[in-house]
Amino acid sequence: MQEILKEMHGWMANYMKSFYSDDEEVQQGILIKEKHTGYVTANCIELAKFLNFSKHDTELAEIIGLFHDVGRFRQYSLYKTFNDADSEDHADLGITVIEELDFFKKIPAADYEIVKFAIQQHNKKTVAPTNDERKILFAKVIRDADKLDIYRVLEPFLAQDNADKMPKFIKGKARADVSPDFVENFVTGKQADYRKIRTNGDRKIVRLMWVYDINFAWTMKKIVERGYIDKIVQNLPQDEKIAEGVKNLRDYVENFCKGVCK
Ligand SMILES: [Fe+2]
Known part of the structure; x- marks a missing residue:
């Protein structure tokens, strides 16, 4: 070969x-x-x-x-x-x-x-x-x-200030808020539909929820080590429901890794 x-x-x-x-x-x-x-x-x-x-x-x-x-x-x-x-x-x-x-x-x-x-x-x-x-x-x-x-690839565009610099082909609507249906999916752990992305916040939620779809500890370890989850979370709007979704996500990651990701 x-x-x-x-x-x-x-x-x-x-x-x-x-x-x-x-x-x-x-x-x-x-x-x-x-x-x-x-x-x-x-x-x-x-x-x-x-x-x-x-x-x-x-x-x-x-x-x-x-x-x-x-x-x-x-x-x-x-x-x-x-x-x-x-x-x-x-x-x-x-x-x-x-x-x-x-x-x-x-x-x-x-x-x-x-x-x-x-x-x-x-x-x-x-x-x-x-x-x-x-x-x-x-x-x-x-x-x-x-x-x-x-x-x-997406890391440099997470901060809302940089959202406008995003090349047109990956740009969502430059708004920072998260649409209610995306918040709801995030809390319940249901994969969001990326075709329904309406704001830059929605895009971040979709990326965060990919974590639920990771298959191997090797990948999860890299995601955790490189701080991708933290960087997305830091750039999300402050909101009680979103915070609940973040907690669920962190619990999931910890359980998935069982100590091997740090
Ligand atoms: Fe692809």
């Missing part, structure tokens, strides 16, 4: 560069996605090692990380947005791109199916049910690896 992996890295690097633009905003968006691709690939490898994956499975995780957002580039060139609701689902679009690539035909059929499943499911609210445990496992790996890096 080593040779194919090399070919894939080369192709992806050139593919991403082919979307470079003189338009500053477009270029900023492409560079964010390029960097994100690199970090998520590295996260996949590190997580696979933590999970004691075989060399083969670690390489498979690497391929999934490398291609998980391949659909983003075609999405931007077609629709000039990274917003799935305003265009189409970037993971589904990624599958279309992958199916056009010859080198994927060189990997074993079962691996190819795992790659496609994990990538298609990486951004869905929940993973589609299947009896194939390997498909589920790799979907969990990419979902964790992706979320961990999105926390990094």
Whole structure:
């Protein structure tokens, strides 16, 4: 698989560069996605090692990380947005791109199916049910690896003062408050629907609630260590109900980690 992996890295690097633009905003968006691709690939490898994956499975995780957002580039060139609701689902679009690539035909059929499943499911609210445990496992790996890096990407935009500097493609409404339905979901621990985001506060709640969807202690440990939860909480409006949701979340994290996250 080593040779194919090399070919894939080369192709992806050139593919991403082919979307470079003189338009500053477009270029900023492409560079964010390029960097994100690199970090998520590295996260996949590190997580696979933590999970004691075989060399083969670690390489498979690497391929999934490398291609998980391949659909983003075609999405931007077609629709000039990274917003799935305003265009189409970037993971589904990624599958279309992958199916056009010859080198994927060189990997074993079962691996190819795992790659496609994990990538298609990486951004869905929940993973589609299947009896194939390997498909589920790799979907969990990419979902964790992706979320961990999105926390990094969004960190500079958490403070309300910086919300206006947010590039258009990740910008919510610049209001700091949290909509009542998002507060309600947060308190009850129900995943919020990101398509209903109306304010910058709603966006923060969605990101916080991702914590409930983290699969592995490795990822939770990184999230805690890097202070992503604290930084989001510090930038939320003061509100009794939100404070209750935060307490529930912290209790959940503590129980999930059982001491291994600090
Ligand atoms: Fe994605």
